Amino acid sequence: MPSAIIIGSGLGGLATALRLSQNGYKVTIIEKHNTAGGRLNTFSKDGFTFDTGPSFFSMSYAFTELFDYCKIKNPLTLQPLNPLYSVYFEGNNVPLKIYKDLDKLQTEFKHIEPELKKRLEKYLKKAGQLFYDTEHIVIDKNFDSTLSYLLALSRVPWKHAPMMFRSMWTELENTFTSQEAKVIFSLVAFFLGSTPFETPAVYSLLNFTELVHDGYWNVKGGMYKIVDELMVLLKARNVEFIFNTEIVKIESQGERVTKLIDKAGTSYTADVIICNSDAASFRGQVLGRKISLLKNSIRWNGHFRHLQFI
Numbered sequence: 001m002p003s004a005i006i007i008g009s010g011l012g013g014l015a016t017a018l019r020l021s022q023n024g025y026k027v028t029i030i031e032k033h034n035t036a037g038g039r040l041n042t043f044s045k046d047g048f049t050f051d052t053g054p055s056f057f058s059m060s061y062a063f064t065e066l067f068d069y070c071k072i073k074n075p076l077t078l079q080p081l082n083p084l085y086s087v088y089f090e091g092n093n094v095p096l097k098i099y100k101d102l103d104k105l106q107t108e109f110k111h112i113e114p115e116l117k118k119r120l121e122k123y124l125k126k127a128g129q130l131f132y133d134t135e136h137i138v139i140d141k142n143f144d145s146t147l148s149y150l151l152a153l154s155r156v157p158w159k160h161a162p163m164m165f166r167s168m169w170t171e172l173e174n175t176f177t178s179q180e181a182k183v184i185f186s187l188v189a190f191f192l193g194s195t196p197f198e199t200p201a202v203y204s205l206l207n208f209t210e211l212v213h214d215g216y217w218n219v220k221g222g223m224y225k226i227v228d229e230l231m232v233l234l235k236a237r238n239v240e241f242i243f244n245t246e247i248v249k250i251e252s253q254g255e256r257v258t259k260l261i262d263k264a265g266t267s268y269t270a271d272v273i274i275c276n277s278d279a280a281s282f283r284g285q286v287l288g289r290k291i292s293l294l295k296n297s298i299r300w301n302g303h304f305r306h307l308q309f310i
Protein backbone atom coordinates (compact mmCIF):
# COMPACT_ATOMS: atom_id res chain seq x y z
CA MET A 1 0.00 0.00 0.00
CA PRO A 2 1.56 3.37 -0.96
CA SER A 3 1.96 5.82 1.92
CA ALA A 4 1.44 9.57 2.17
CA ILE A 5 2.24 12.18 4.79
CA ILE A 6 0.41 15.48 4.89
CA ILE A 7 1.78 18.40 6.87
CA GLY A 8 -1.14 20.30 8.38
CA SER A 9 -4.70 19.35 9.22
CA GLY A 10 -6.39 22.44 7.78
CA LEU A 11 -9.29 21.98 5.43
CA GLY A 12 -6.90 21.50 2.51
CA GLY A 13 -4.98 18.77 4.37
CA LEU A 14 -8.15 16.96 5.44
CA ALA A 15 -9.68 17.04 1.96
CA THR A 16 -6.42 15.84 0.41
CA ALA A 17 -6.24 13.01 2.95
CA LEU A 18 -9.74 11.90 1.98
CA ARG A 19 -8.83 11.87 -1.72
CA LEU A 20 -5.59 9.98 -1.10
CA SER A 21 -7.35 7.39 1.04
CA GLN A 22 -9.82 6.96 -1.81
CA ASN A 23 -6.86 6.30 -4.09
CA GLY A 24 -5.58 3.56 -1.79
CA TYR A 25 -2.93 5.45 0.20
CA LYS A 26 -2.14 4.90 3.85
CA VAL A 27 -2.28 8.51 5.04
CA THR A 28 -0.69 10.20 8.04
CA ILE A 29 -1.40 13.82 8.95
CA ILE A 30 1.11 15.71 11.07
CA GLU A 31 -0.30 18.76 12.84
CA LYS A 32 1.53 21.20 15.08
CA HIS A 33 -1.54 22.13 17.14
CA ASN A 34 -3.67 19.86 19.28
CA THR A 35 -6.80 20.04 17.11
CA ALA A 36 -7.57 19.63 13.44
CA GLY A 37 -8.97 22.38 11.25
CA GLY A 38 -6.18 24.94 11.03
CA ARG A 39 -7.69 28.38 10.45
CA LEU A 40 -11.13 26.80 10.37
CA ASN A 41 -11.41 26.35 14.08
CA THR A 42 -13.53 27.07 17.09
CA PHE A 43 -13.43 27.95 20.77
CA SER A 44 -16.04 28.08 23.51
CA LYS A 45 -16.51 30.65 26.24
CA ASP A 46 -19.35 31.35 28.67
CA GLY A 47 -21.55 28.77 27.01
CA PHE A 48 -21.06 30.22 23.52
CA THR A 49 -19.08 28.70 20.66
CA PHE A 50 -17.19 30.97 18.30
CA ASP A 51 -15.65 30.43 14.86
CA THR A 52 -12.02 31.54 14.84
CA GLY A 53 -11.81 31.81 11.07
CA PRO A 54 -14.21 31.28 8.19
CA SER A 55 -17.88 31.96 8.70
CA PHE A 56 -19.15 31.29 5.16
CA PHE A 57 -17.92 30.14 1.77
CA SER A 58 -18.66 30.35 -1.93
CA MET A 59 -18.36 27.61 -4.58
CA SER A 60 -20.32 25.12 -2.46
CA TYR A 61 -20.13 22.64 -5.34
CA ALA A 62 -16.49 21.97 -4.36
CA PHE A 63 -17.89 19.90 -1.47
CA THR A 64 -20.14 17.94 -3.85
CA GLU A 65 -17.15 17.26 -6.09
CA LEU A 66 -15.01 16.10 -3.13
CA PHE A 67 -17.60 13.69 -1.74
CA ASP A 68 -18.55 12.40 -5.20
CA TYR A 69 -14.86 11.76 -5.93
CA CYS A 70 -14.59 9.77 -2.69
CA LYS A 71 -17.92 8.01 -3.32
CA ILE A 72 -19.32 9.22 0.00
CA LYS A 73 -22.74 10.69 0.67
CA ASN A 74 -22.24 14.36 1.57
CA PRO A 75 -22.57 14.39 5.39
CA LEU A 76 -22.95 18.19 5.52
CA THR A 77 -26.15 20.18 5.30
CA LEU A 78 -25.22 23.32 3.40
CA GLN A 79 -27.35 26.41 3.95
CA PRO A 80 -27.50 29.23 1.40
CA LEU A 81 -27.23 32.68 2.98
CA ASN A 82 -29.96 35.17 2.21
CA PRO A 83 -29.19 38.01 2.62
CA LEU A 84 -25.58 37.19 1.83
CA TYR A 85 -24.41 39.54 4.59
CA SER A 86 -25.27 42.85 6.26
CA VAL A 87 -23.05 45.90 6.35
CA TYR A 88 -23.12 48.53 9.11
CA PHE A 89 -21.67 51.95 8.45
CA GLU A 90 -20.42 54.06 11.35
CA GLY A 91 -23.18 56.13 12.94
CA ASN A 92 -25.99 54.08 11.39
CA ASN A 93 -27.64 51.28 13.33
CA VAL A 94 -29.60 50.08 10.34
CA PRO A 95 -27.52 47.72 8.22
CA LEU A 96 -27.56 47.48 4.46
CA LYS A 97 -28.59 43.95 3.61
CA ILE A 98 -26.86 42.52 0.58
CA TYR A 99 -29.27 40.34 -1.39
CA LYS A 100 -28.57 38.31 -4.53
CA ASP A 101 -31.95 39.42 -5.80
CA LEU A 102 -31.09 42.72 -7.47
CA ASP A 103 -34.61 44.13 -7.13
CA LYS A 104 -34.48 43.63 -3.37
CA LEU A 105 -30.97 45.04 -3.35
CA GLN A 106 -32.15 48.10 -5.27
CA THR A 107 -34.80 48.68 -2.60
CA GLU A 108 -32.08 48.62 0.10
CA PHE A 109 -30.12 51.23 -1.84
CA LYS A 110 -33.03 53.37 -3.04
CA HIS A 111 -31.87 56.53 -1.22
CA ILE A 112 -28.16 55.84 -1.60
CA GLU A 113 -27.61 54.68 -5.16
CA PRO A 114 -30.88 55.07 -7.11
CA GLU A 115 -29.44 53.43 -10.25
CA LEU A 116 -27.76 50.59 -8.41
CA LYS A 117 -29.50 47.76 -10.25
CA LYS A 118 -28.69 49.12 -13.72
CA ARG A 119 -25.07 49.86 -12.82
CA LEU A 120 -24.56 46.58 -11.01
CA GLU A 121 -25.99 44.54 -13.88
CA LYS A 122 -23.46 46.09 -16.25
CA TYR A 123 -20.62 45.55 -13.77
CA LEU A 124 -21.61 41.93 -13.10
CA LYS A 125 -22.02 41.14 -16.79
CA LYS A 126 -18.40 42.10 -17.37
CA ALA A 127 -17.26 40.24 -14.24
CA GLY A 128 -19.24 37.17 -15.34
CA GLN A 129 -17.57 37.13 -18.75
CA LEU A 130 -14.20 37.25 -17.03
CA PHE A 131 -15.22 34.46 -14.64
CA TYR A 132 -16.28 32.09 -17.43
CA ASP A 133 -13.28 33.01 -19.59
CA THR A 134 -10.85 32.15 -16.76
CA GLU A 135 -12.66 29.50 -14.67
CA HIS A 136 -11.07 26.45 -16.26
CA ILE A 137 -7.89 28.15 -17.49
CA VAL A 138 -6.77 29.94 -14.32
CA ILE A 139 -9.21 29.85 -11.39
CA ASP A 140 -9.46 26.11 -10.78
CA LYS A 141 -5.90 25.33 -11.82
CA ASN A 142 -2.74 24.92 -9.80
CA PHE A 143 0.51 26.34 -11.16
CA ASP A 144 3.92 24.89 -10.40
CA SER A 145 5.91 27.60 -12.13
CA THR A 146 5.68 31.19 -13.21
CA LEU A 147 5.97 30.06 -16.81
CA SER A 148 2.95 27.74 -16.63
CA TYR A 149 0.97 30.53 -15.01
CA LEU A 150 1.94 33.06 -17.68
CA LEU A 151 1.13 30.55 -20.43
CA ALA A 152 -2.32 30.03 -18.93
CA LEU A 153 -2.85 33.79 -18.72
CA SER A 154 -1.93 34.14 -22.39
CA ARG A 155 -4.97 31.97 -23.23
CA VAL A 156 -7.39 34.39 -21.53
CA PRO A 157 -9.09 36.68 -24.09
CA TRP A 158 -7.12 39.89 -24.41
CA LYS A 159 -10.19 42.07 -23.89
CA HIS A 160 -9.80 41.41 -20.14
CA ALA A 161 -6.17 42.59 -20.04
CA PRO A 162 -6.90 46.20 -18.93
CA MET A 163 -8.50 44.81 -15.76
CA MET A 164 -5.12 43.39 -14.77
CA PHE A 165 -3.66 46.87 -14.65
CA ARG A 166 -6.58 48.80 -13.14
CA SER A 167 -7.31 48.57 -9.43
CA MET A 168 -10.57 47.20 -8.15
CA TRP A 169 -11.25 50.55 -6.52
CA THR A 170 -10.88 52.38 -9.87
CA GLU A 171 -13.31 49.90 -11.44
CA LEU A 172 -15.83 50.57 -8.66
CA GLU A 173 -15.34 54.33 -8.88
CA ASN A 174 -16.10 54.11 -12.59
CA THR A 175 -19.27 52.15 -11.84
CA PHE A 176 -20.99 53.55 -8.74
CA THR A 177 -21.63 57.05 -7.41
CA SER A 178 -22.14 56.33 -3.70
CA GLN A 179 -19.32 55.63 -1.28
CA GLU A 180 -21.45 52.88 0.31
CA ALA A 181 -21.76 50.85 -2.90
CA LYS A 182 -18.05 51.27 -3.67
CA VAL A 183 -17.04 50.19 -0.17
CA ILE A 184 -19.42 47.21 -0.01
CA PHE A 185 -18.46 45.74 -3.37
CA SER A 186 -14.78 46.24 -2.62
CA LEU A 187 -14.98 44.06 0.52
CA VAL A 188 -14.09 40.93 -1.47
CA ALA A 189 -10.57 42.32 -1.89
CA PHE A 190 -10.03 41.82 1.84
CA PHE A 191 -10.74 38.08 1.42
CA LEU A 192 -7.49 38.03 -0.54
CA GLY A 193 -5.67 39.65 2.35
CA SER A 194 -5.29 42.77 0.29
CA THR A 195 -7.09 46.08 -0.25
CA PRO A 196 -9.18 47.26 -3.22
CA PHE A 197 -6.47 49.83 -3.98
CA GLU A 198 -3.84 47.13 -4.52
CA THR A 199 -6.06 44.40 -5.94
CA PRO A 200 -6.45 44.30 -9.71
CA ALA A 201 -9.95 44.80 -11.10
CA VAL A 202 -9.98 41.19 -12.33
CA TYR A 203 -11.07 40.25 -8.84
CA SER A 204 -14.46 41.80 -9.57
CA LEU A 205 -15.16 38.21 -10.56
CA LEU A 206 -15.53 37.58 -6.83
CA ASN A 207 -18.51 39.98 -6.88
CA PHE A 208 -19.89 37.77 -9.63
CA THR A 209 -19.42 34.64 -7.53
CA GLU A 210 -21.17 36.21 -4.53
CA LEU A 211 -24.04 37.98 -6.30
CA VAL A 212 -24.75 35.80 -9.32
CA HIS A 213 -22.94 32.51 -9.43
CA ASP A 214 -23.17 30.38 -6.28
CA GLY A 215 -23.62 32.98 -3.53
CA TYR A 216 -22.50 32.30 0.03
CA TRP A 217 -23.20 29.31 2.22
CA ASN A 218 -22.58 28.01 5.67
CA VAL A 219 -23.14 24.67 7.34
CA LYS A 220 -25.87 23.53 9.67
CA GLY A 221 -24.24 23.03 13.07
CA GLY A 222 -21.54 25.65 12.45
CA MET A 223 -18.47 25.80 10.26
CA TYR A 224 -16.48 23.42 12.47
CA LYS A 225 -19.00 20.73 11.55
CA ILE A 226 -17.00 20.43 8.29
CA VAL A 227 -13.90 19.42 10.24
CA ASP A 228 -15.85 17.14 12.59
CA GLU A 229 -17.45 15.25 9.70
CA LEU A 230 -14.21 14.96 7.76
CA MET A 231 -12.48 13.60 10.87
CA VAL A 232 -15.14 10.91 11.26
CA LEU A 233 -14.66 9.86 7.63
CA LEU A 234 -10.87 9.92 7.85
CA LYS A 235 -10.73 7.91 11.05
CA ALA A 236 -13.06 5.33 9.48
CA ARG A 237 -10.46 5.06 6.71
CA ASN A 238 -7.65 4.58 9.25
CA VAL A 239 -5.97 7.88 8.54
CA GLU A 240 -3.45 8.48 11.32
CA PHE A 241 -3.23 11.86 13.09
CA ILE A 242 -0.11 12.99 14.88
CA PHE A 243 -0.90 16.17 16.84
CA ASN A 244 1.37 18.59 18.72
CA THR A 245 4.17 17.87 16.26
CA GLU A 246 5.75 20.57 14.16
CA ILE A 247 7.83 19.79 11.10
CA VAL A 248 10.88 22.03 11.23
CA LYS A 249 13.22 20.51 8.67
CA ILE A 250 13.17 18.54 5.46
CA GLU A 251 15.77 16.37 3.81
CA SER A 252 15.82 15.98 0.06
CA GLN A 253 17.63 14.29 -2.78
CA GLY A 254 17.68 16.58 -5.75
CA GLU A 255 14.15 17.81 -6.31
CA ARG A 256 12.63 15.06 -4.16
CA VAL A 257 11.78 15.47 -0.48
CA THR A 258 12.80 12.26 1.27
CA LYS A 259 12.36 12.95 4.98
CA LEU A 260 10.54 15.26 7.37
CA ILE A 261 11.97 16.04 10.78
CA ASP A 262 9.94 17.43 13.68
CA LYS A 263 10.95 19.64 16.62
CA ALA A 264 11.80 16.60 18.79
CA GLY A 265 14.11 15.24 16.07
CA THR A 266 11.80 12.40 15.00
CA SER A 267 11.89 11.74 11.27
CA TYR A 268 9.09 10.64 8.98
CA THR A 269 9.09 9.35 5.44
CA ALA A 270 6.49 8.25 2.91
CA ASP A 271 6.07 7.63 -0.81
CA VAL A 272 4.28 10.95 -1.15
CA ILE A 273 4.82 14.04 1.02
CA ILE A 274 2.38 16.91 0.84
CA CYS A 275 2.72 20.25 2.53
CA ASN A 276 -0.52 22.00 3.40
CA SER A 277 1.14 24.44 5.78
CA ASP A 278 0.88 28.14 5.11
CA ALA A 279 3.07 28.43 2.01
CA ALA A 280 4.77 31.71 2.89
CA SER A 281 5.85 30.70 6.42
CA PHE A 282 6.87 27.16 5.44
CA ARG A 283 8.95 28.45 2.57
CA GLY A 284 10.80 30.86 4.84
CA GLN A 285 10.99 29.00 8.16
CA VAL A 286 11.42 25.39 7.03
CA LEU A 287 12.82 25.62 3.52
CA GLY A 288 14.91 28.64 4.48
CA ARG A 289 14.17 30.47 1.27
CA LYS A 290 14.72 34.19 1.19
CA ILE A 291 12.10 36.70 0.07
CA SER A 292 12.42 36.77 -3.69
CA LEU A 293 11.60 39.38 -6.26
CA LEU A 294 8.63 37.21 -7.09
CA LYS A 295 7.42 37.45 -3.52
CA ASN A 296 7.61 41.21 -3.77
CA SER A 297 5.44 40.94 -6.83
CA ILE A 298 2.95 38.97 -4.74
CA ARG A 299 2.64 42.01 -2.52
CA TRP A 300 2.54 44.34 -5.45
CA ASN A 301 -0.02 42.45 -7.42
CA GLY A 302 -2.51 40.15 -5.67
CA HIS A 303 -2.97 38.27 -8.93
CA PHE A 304 0.20 36.30 -8.38
CA ARG A 305 -1.36 34.75 -5.30
CA HIS A 306 -2.44 31.84 -7.46
CA LEU A 307 1.12 30.64 -7.50
CA GLN A 308 2.49 28.35 -4.84
CA PHE A 309 6.21 28.62 -4.40
CA ILE A 310 7.30 25.77 -2.24
Ligand SMILES: Cc1cc2nc3c(=O)[nH]c(=O)nc-3n(C[C@H](O)[C@H](O)[C@H](O)COP(=O)(O)OP(=O)(O)OC[C@H]3O[C@@H](n4cnc5c(N)ncnc54)[C@H](O)[C@@H]3O)c2cc1C
Nearest residue numbers: 008010011012031032038039040053054055056246247277
Ligand atom coordinates in the same frame (compact mmCIF):
# COMPACT_ATOMS: atom_id res chain seq x y z
C1 LIG B 1 -10.16 35.30 10.59
C2 LIG B 1 -10.33 34.53 9.31
C3 LIG B 1 -11.55 34.56 8.66
C4 LIG B 1 -11.72 33.84 7.47
N1 LIG B 1 -12.96 33.86 6.87
C5 LIG B 1 -13.18 33.10 5.78
C6 LIG B 1 -14.48 32.97 5.25
O1 LIG B 1 -15.46 33.52 5.78
N2 LIG B 1 -14.64 32.19 4.15
C7 LIG B 1 -13.60 31.51 3.57
O2 LIG B 1 -13.82 30.81 2.57
N3 LIG B 1 -12.34 31.62 4.07
C8 LIG B 1 -12.12 32.38 5.16
N4 LIG B 1 -10.86 32.43 5.70
C9 LIG B 1 -9.76 31.71 5.02
C10 LIG B 1 -9.82 30.22 5.38
O3 LIG B 1 -9.85 30.07 6.77
C11 LIG B 1 -8.56 29.54 4.84
O4 LIG B 1 -8.43 29.79 3.46
C12 LIG B 1 -8.58 28.04 5.04
O5 LIG B 1 -9.08 27.65 6.31
C13 LIG B 1 -7.15 27.56 4.82
O6 LIG B 1 -7.11 26.17 4.94
P1 LIG B 1 -5.74 25.43 4.65
O7 LIG B 1 -5.98 23.98 4.87
O8 LIG B 1 -5.23 25.82 3.32
O9 LIG B 1 -4.67 26.00 5.67
P2 LIG B 1 -4.69 26.20 7.27
O10 LIG B 1 -6.06 26.25 7.81
O11 LIG B 1 -3.77 27.34 7.53
O12 LIG B 1 -4.04 24.86 7.79
C14 LIG B 1 -2.66 24.66 7.86
C15 LIG B 1 -2.40 23.72 9.02
O13 LIG B 1 -1.03 23.34 8.98
C16 LIG B 1 -0.51 23.34 10.30
N5 LIG B 1 0.92 23.54 10.15
C17 LIG B 1 1.53 24.61 9.59
N6 LIG B 1 2.87 24.44 9.58
C18 LIG B 1 3.11 23.22 10.14
C19 LIG B 1 4.29 22.49 10.40
N7 LIG B 1 5.49 22.98 10.10
N8 LIG B 1 4.17 21.27 10.99
C20 LIG B 1 2.93 20.76 11.31
N9 LIG B 1 1.79 21.44 11.08
C21 LIG B 1 1.87 22.64 10.50
C22 LIG B 1 -1.23 24.49 10.98
O14 LIG B 1 -1.21 24.38 12.39
C23 LIG B 1 -2.64 24.35 10.39
O15 LIG B 1 -3.44 23.51 11.17
C24 LIG B 1 -10.65 33.12 6.90
C25 LIG B 1 -9.42 33.10 7.57
C26 LIG B 1 -9.26 33.77 8.76
C27 LIG B 1 -7.92 33.70 9.46
